[in-house]
Each structure stands twice: as structure tokens, then as C-alpha cells.
Amino acid sequence: MNIVVLGAGAWGTALAINAAGQSQSPHRVTLWARDEQQVARMRAERENRRYLPGIALPPGLELASGEMDLQQPWLADAGLVVVGTPMAALRGMLERLVGCTAPVAWLCKGFEAPRDGETSTGLLGHEIRARVAPDLSAGVLSGPSFALEVARGQPTALVAASEHAGVRDALVSAFHGPTLRVYANDDIVGVEVGGAVKNVLAIATGLCDGLDLGLNARAALITRGLAEMTRLGLALGARAETFMGLSGLGDLVLTATGDLSRNRKVGQLLARGLSLQQAVDSLGHVAEGVYSARTVVQRAQKLGVDMPISEAVVALLDGRLQPNHVVATLMGRNPKLEAM
Ligand SMILES: NC(=O)c1ccc[n+]([C@@H]2O[C@H](COP(=O)([O-])OP(=O)(O)OC[C@H]3O[C@@H](n4cnc5c(N)ncnc54)[C@H](O)[C@@H]3O)[C@@H](O)[C@H]2O)c1
Numbered sequence: 001m002n003i004v005v006l007g008a009g010a011w012g013t014a015l016a017i018n019a020a021g022q023s024q025s026p027h028r029v030t031l032w033a034r035d036e037q038q039v040a041r042m043r044a045e046r047e048n049r050r051y052l053p054g055i056a057l058p059p060g061l062e063l064a065s066g067e068m069d070l071q072q073p074w075l076a077d078a079g080l081v082v083v084g085t086p087m088a089a090l091r092g093m094l095e096r097l098v099g100c101t102a103p104v105a106w107l108c109k110g111f112e113a114p115r116d117g118e119t120s121t122g123l124l125g126h127e128i129r130a131r132v133a134p135d136l137s138a139g140v141l142s143g144p145s146f147a148l149e150v151a152r153g154q155p156t157a158l159v160a161a162s163e164h165a166g167v168r169d170a171l172v173s174a175f176h177g178p179t180l181r182v183y184a185n186d187d188i189v190g191v192e193v194g195g196a197v198k199n200v201l202a203i204a205t206g207l208c209d210g211l212d213l214g215l216n217a218r219a220a221l222i223t224r225g226l227a228e229m230t231r232l233g234l235a236l237g238a239r240a241e242t243f244m245g246l247s248g249l250g251d252l253v254l255t256a257t258g259d260l261s262r263n264r265k266v267g268q269l270l271a272r273g274l275s276l277q278q279a280v281d282s283l284g285h286v287a288e289g290v291y292s293a294r295t296v297v298q299r300a301q302k303l304g305v306d307m308p309i310s311e312a313v314v315a316l317l318d319g320r321l322q323p324n325h326v327v328a329t330l331m332g333r334n335p336k337l338e339a340m
Pocket residue numbers: 006007008009010011012033034051084085086087089092107108109110145146147148284285286288
């Protein structure tokens with residue numbers, strides 16, 4: 001299969017390395033970045049030092065830069081197009097892929113920021129696709145996966161979610177291999193809600209751990225976070241069992257506890273007294289929870305869904321709640337039934 005990965009950040013590069021680097025890989029893999037200088041350096045160094053330092057690009061991995069449109073020769077015969085940009089760039093990429101006949105999958109996890117102020121709320125990837133490129137066969141590749149571990153070939157399980165069987169099958173054919181298991185799921189709503197909300201919850205557990213509040217508190221945040229993620233997902237039409245899977249519980253546990261997480265790191269840095277801007281600037285990578293948190297809460301409120309942890313994260317990010325008051329605020333709420 002001819003696989004094209006658009007966006008050479010940490011995750012796009014890691015997946016491209018994985019697909020191109022398998023011994024006797026049946027795939028031809030092209031990694032595209034908009035930054036021509038970055039691609040020139042990657043060609044010279046055979047490494048993506050800015051986003052994935054210390055990992056060699058396999059000899060067979062091809063690199064491309066410049067305009068991204070369907071006329072480009074490296075895109076014309078693609079069997080699968082993977083969009084590896086942050087959520088903020090997904091709409092623009094899908095607009096440029098209108099007319100593409102190959103399956104398309106994005107890797108980003110989050111809600112797009114609202115587009116016209118107070119009147120709209122941010123969208124998940126499949127909702128953007130339905131508006132700008134309804135004829136594309138598309139889906140998402142998600143699940144618990146730190147880019148560095150995938151690039152190193154450490155064992156990982158992902159989930160390919162789409163309403164189109166052809167997209168799920170293409171993702172499995174492209175990436176399932178000795179170190180990656182790719183499961184298929186037709187509940188794209190559930191998979192996308194899990195991927196978006198876990199980033200917000202990881203900010204909360206990063207804060208909790210940064211303040212040394214203990215393992216009990218972290219377990220409580222993860223468990224009650226899973227409950228609120230599930231409530232939002234059900235209200236948006238997802239299936240409950242998806243939240244017990246890779247993109248729900250799996251990615252929540254990884255991101256909320258793993259020190260490779262950028263979202264968790266934001267919480268830890270806020271606990272140390274850094275401002276949000278300082279925390280975001282120090283990462284050098286996108287932390288989608290920072291941009292999705294408000295939308296998670298807005299959409300939950302519109303649907304009448306209670307999401308107290310996400311609300312506390314928004315208050316923290318907005319500066320309305322001081323770091324050392326977040327967990328006390330959550331603990332101070334009235335008792336309730338666990339099932340609610
Ligand atoms: N890093 C991970 O471990 C990981 C794992 C799973 C999912 N994700 C998700 O994948 C997405 C990308 O994450 P990442 O870690 O690769 O981010 P990153 O910050 O490492 O890199 C983002 C890349 O996107 C490029 N980009 C930004 N806007 C663009 C545009 N308009 N056009 C083209 N390229 C653009 C940047 O130049 C950069 O190369 C995020 O939504 C993230 O949540 C990341």
C-alpha cells in the first residue's frame with residue numbers, strides 16, 4: 001500500500017517510521033511536512049530532531065514538502081492518507097482533500113476551537129468531516145500511544161474507528177504488525193470523545209500529582225473522569241462499551257499517569273506555579289486538552305451532562321481557580337450516588 005502521512009510532528013513521524021520500518025514492509029510510505037526547511041534537515045540527517053530526536057528514519061521512508069494538494073505526484077496514487085496535524089489544522093487539511101478517493105484517517109484527539117464566537121461550539125473530527133468533506137471515506141486512528149514508544153517499536157495497541165469498513169480495513173492493513181495491534185471499531189463518536197476528554201482529565205491528574213495529593217486522589221480522578229467522559233459520549237450517541245476500550249479507559253490511564261504525556265505535563269507545570277502560557281510554551285508540542293477543555297464543558301452543559309472535573313480544569317486554565325483549590329473544590333461537592 002502507498003501510505004501518505006501529512007504532518008511531521010511527533011505522532012505522524014512515529015507512525016510513518018513504524019509503517020516504513022517493518023522488516024520486509026509491503027508499504028511505500030511518504031511523510032509530508034509544510035515546512036520545507038524541516039524536511040531539508042530531515043533529508044540530510046535522516047532524523048526528525050525537532051519532534052522525535054534520537055530516532056533514525058528508516059531508509060525506505062520518503063519525504064515530501066511544499067504545497068499539499070491532490071495534484072502532487074506523491075499523493076496521486078495514495079492507498080491511505082493519514083492526517084497527522086493537531087486538531088486546529090484538521091479542517092484545512094480535509095478541505096484540501098475533497099475529491100480524494102483513497103481512505104483518509106486523522107490522528108488528532110480533541111475538539112476544534114469554536115469558529116464564530118459564542119454562537120457555536122467546537123467540533124469533533126467526524127463532525128468537521130461531515131461539514132467540509134462529506135464524500136470522503138474517513139475515520140480516526142486513536143488509542144493509548146506515546147509517539148516515542150511507537151517509534152522505538154515498543155508494543156502498542158490502537159483502534160481504527162470509522163463508519164466506513166474500507167477505512168477501518170485500510171488502517172489495519174497499513175499499521176497492524178509485529179509491534180502494533182490495530183483493532184477496528186465502528187463507534188467513531190465514542191472513540192473521538194474518549195480521545196478528546198482524556199486530554200482534559202490528564203491535566204487534572206498532572207496537577208494532582210504535581211501537588212503531591214497522593215495515589216488515592218489520582219485513582220479517584222481517573223475513575224470519576226471515566227464516568228464523566230462516558231456520560232458525555234452517551235449523550236452524543238456513543239456506545240458505553242467503547243469507553244471501556246482502548247480509546248476510553250486505555251488512553252485515559254496512559255495519559256493520566258504516563259510522564260510522556262504533554263497534557264499531564266501542563267497540569268504538573270501549573271502545580272509548580274507556572275502560568276498557562278509558560279506551561280504551553282515550554283512543551284514544544286501541542287497539548288490538545290488546553291484547547292478542548294472549554295468545548296467539552298460547553299457541549300456538556302448544552303446536553304445537560306454533569307462534568308465537574310472538566311469544569312474544574314476550565315476554571316484552572318481560565319485562572320478562576322488556583323491550583324491548590326482544584327481538588328478541594330471537587331471534594332467539597334455534595335455526596336451523590338456512584339452510578340450518576
Ligand atoms: N505525540 C503523541 O504521542 C500522540 C499520540 C497520539 C495522538 N496524538 C495526537 O496527534 C496530534 C498531533 O500530535 P503531535 O504529537 O504529532 O504534535 P506535535 O506538536 O509534535 O506536531 C504537530 C505537527 O503538526 C504540524 N502542523 C501544525 N499545523 C499545521 C498545518 N496547518 N498544516 C500542516 N502541518 C501543521 C506542525 O508543524 C508539527 O509538525 C494531536 O492531536 C495529538 O493529540 C499525539
